[in-house]
Amino acid sequence: MSYLKFDKSLMINLEQSLPKEMLRTNKSGAYHCTTIVDCNTRKQHGLLVIPIPELDNDNHVLLSSLDETVIQHGAPFNLGLHKYQGDCYSPNGHKYIREFNCESVPQTVYRVGGVILTKEKVFISHENRILIKYTLVDAHSETTLQFRPFLAFRNANSLCIENDQIDKSYEIAENGISCCLYPGYPRLYMQFNKQVSFTYQPNWNKGIEYIKDQERGFEYKEDLYVPGYFELPIKKGESIIFSAGVGEIKPRSLASMYNKEIGMRTCRTSFFNCLKNSAQQFYLKRGKDNYLLAGYPWFKVRARDSFIALPGCTLAIGDQNMFESIMNTAEKALKHFMATGESDAVIQEIDTPDTLLWCIWALQQYAKETSLNTCTAKYGKFIESIIEYIRKGKHPNLFLHENGLLYSNGKEKVISWMNSARYGHPIIPRSGYLVEFNALWYNALRFAASIDADEAHDVKADILNELADKCAISFKDMFLNDCGYLYDYVDGNYADWSVRPNMLFALSLDYSPLDKKERKIALEVVTRELLTPKGIRTLSPKSHGYNPTYVGSQEERENAYHQGTSRPWLMGAYTDAYLKVFGFSGVSFLERMLIGFEEEMSNNCIGSISELFDGNPPFTGRGAISFAANVGEILRVLNLLKKYNHI
Known part of the structure; x- marks a missing residue:
């Protein structure tokens, strides 16, 4: 099957190609993102x-796009595409x-009369540089290429408007400029691997529109600065490489740099390889530290998301070293938070109450992929410190009550x-005893006890198991209702009857406070x-407030965000729960459920999975175009099913 190949009929139909x-x-945090027809639809x-980092904690668009023009017999054929007012x-x-x-790598094949031109784009690993390789496959007469760079130099979440603060000057670089x-920005070097002429012709290209921002109710018009154009001849069979980066480069090194980067690529010719490639795109290296981004194009490093995505984005693709590198960075940040209460400069939301519990869950997956002894040797003391931190009530918003619940x-x-x-303020004010917090807590206690279950730590293990026993009794009394499923949260005399996916974690975790019959009934719901x-809906259609479609203004989208939209990452917990109840007999059903995600490889962000989907047919992908937790958990599901098939 060809996952990521699209023919002429789709490409020239903007209704099909622009999405x-x-x-x-x-x-290392930098990226290139656009539509498959190279028409930008988002800011x-x-x-x-x-x-x-010298400016802020956001990304910045330096080079928005590059319009190519093929010239033959003095006639120009512009290959660019932009949207302007009035659907123009x-x-x-x-x-x-x-x-x-x-x-x-992304390759576009153009045909202009007798000219066949290919364009391939490569982002250089751990360097702020993109290379674009143009190859003239066929031509029957002399051919010239012309390139117009559209410059932005702005925050990725803002827009550029024509202004007189802009510095229109440029400096000559080897084979480029x-x-x-604007002050504070690095210089942008645009160079070619062969001699090129540059014509200074400064101009503002006004009124470019971004339809995705317009759909989301945001400002969507901008002006981009074009300093002039590059021009050079190209012969049949010749390849020309364009480089855009924040440092000057020797043009003669571009070909070898391009070929080296190509050799490091994972060919996306299967469902697994698409997801593996996508998972590695979330890796973020800052100095000696490694992180996992929550998603593209606007998410940063978020603590909970990192721990949920981490096992799938590393262990499930055979990268134990990256798991350890990212976890070691997170461990330093969490230890600092537990000691001082201070947040981390890079890892956001490290103070949320369930972050520590998700960290232990991620380490539990590491233990299953390596061994309990390996996990104990590397992270045993860290896990113990987290448990003690929670038990002693040191977290500012996580309280252990006498009933053993958090x-x-x-x-x-x-x-x-x-x-x-x-x-x-929360649209869904989940407060009090949250079902997934306490499922994770019970699981963490049992897992920590298993680490301490040797002669030297018997007393510690006994204490943890005794607390877990109390937690299990209280958990059933608190959450299990007469309809056979679990309350979403309980606060005082109020119990939330909404059917939500958070109960899944009480069914899926390695240690559950529920027996098999109770888990089976809840799983049926x-x-x-x-x-x-x-994926799994965030709210049942039978529950009050069901709103499955994530469209409209920002307020309308926020109201729908967790009120019925589907989340692919929850398939990880669903798979764990299903296999614990049905065993090997459930594998074929789960494999069929993955077909919907395999279809997504050629939709939305090709080769990846969107942040969320509408809860009703046709289950359209929405939100961020590539989301780490979704990619990681589907990879973990694939890995889990593969193991079952080899039993």
Whole structure:
């Protein structure tokens, strides 16, 4: 099966091609993102988008796009594409596209009369540099290429408007130029691997529109600065490489740099390889520290998301070293938080009450992939310190009560992964005893006890098991209702009857406070009311407030965010729960449920999985175009099913 290959009929149909986006990253925070027809539809799109820590904690678009023009017999054929007011697209370069293929690197094939030109894009690992290789496959007469860079030099979440603060000057670089439009930004070097002429012709290209931002109710018009154009001849069979980066480079090294980067690529010719490639795009290296980004194009490093995504994005693709590197960075940050109460400069939301519990869950997956002894040797003391920190009530919003359960205050501030808010207040005020917090807590106690279960630590293990026993009794009394499923949260005399997916963790974790019969009944409710081809709904259609479609203004989207939309990452917990109840006989059913995700490889962000999906057919992908927890958990599901098939 060809996952990421699209023919002429789709490419020239903007209704079909514009919704498909592609993403490349350098694993250090920078990225290139656009549609498969190279028409930017979001303000976050760009050829070179990089973090600039000296300015802020956001990404910045330096080079928005590069318009190519093929010239033959003095006639120009512009291959660019931009949207302007009134659904006007210009200069309609997509009509020359004959094929787009992204199985190795993004490759576009153009045909202009007798000219066949290919374009391939590569982002250099751990360097703020993108290379674009143009190859003239066929031509019957002399051919010239012209390139117009569209510059932004702005925050990726803002827009650029024509202004007189811009610095229009440029400096000559070897086979190119460099420029810097505003103070505080690095210089952008645009160079070629052969001699090129540059014509200074400064111009503002006004009124470019981004349809995705318009759909989301945000500002969507911008002006981009074009300093002039590059021009050079190209012969049949010749390849030309363009480089855009924040440092000057020797043009003669571009070909070897391009080939070296190509050799490091995972060919995306299967479902697994697509997800593996996507998982590695979330890796973030800052100095000696390694992190996992929550998603693209706007998410940063978020503590809970990192721990949920980490096992799948590393262990499930055979990268134990990366798991350890990312976990070691997180361990330092968590230890500092537990000692001082201070947040981390890079890892956001480290103070949320369930972060520590998800950290232990991630380490539990590590123990299963390596061994309990290996996990104990590396992280045993760390796990013990987390348990003691919680037991002694040191967390500012996680309280261990006499009944053995954990209590958190979520009335004024979001505290769980269901974090939609309006004016800073939770739309879903989950507060008190949260079902997944306490399922994770019970699991953490039993897991920590198993680590301490040797002669030297028998007393510690006994204490933890005794607390877990108390927790299990209270858990059933607190959450298990007469309908056979679990309350979502309980606070005082109020019990939330909404059918939500958070109960899944009491069914899926290695240690559950419920017996098999209780888990089976609750799982039937989840399957009947929450399961979709694109994940698990955040709320049952039978529950009050069901709102499955994530569209409209920001307020409308926030209201729908956790009120019925489907989340792919919850398939990890669903798979664990299903296999614990049905064993090997459940494998074929779960494999069929993955078909919906395999279809997504050629939708939305090709080769990856969107943040969320509508809860009703046709289950359209929405939100961030590539989400780490979704990719990681589907990879973990694939790995788990593979093991079952080899039993």
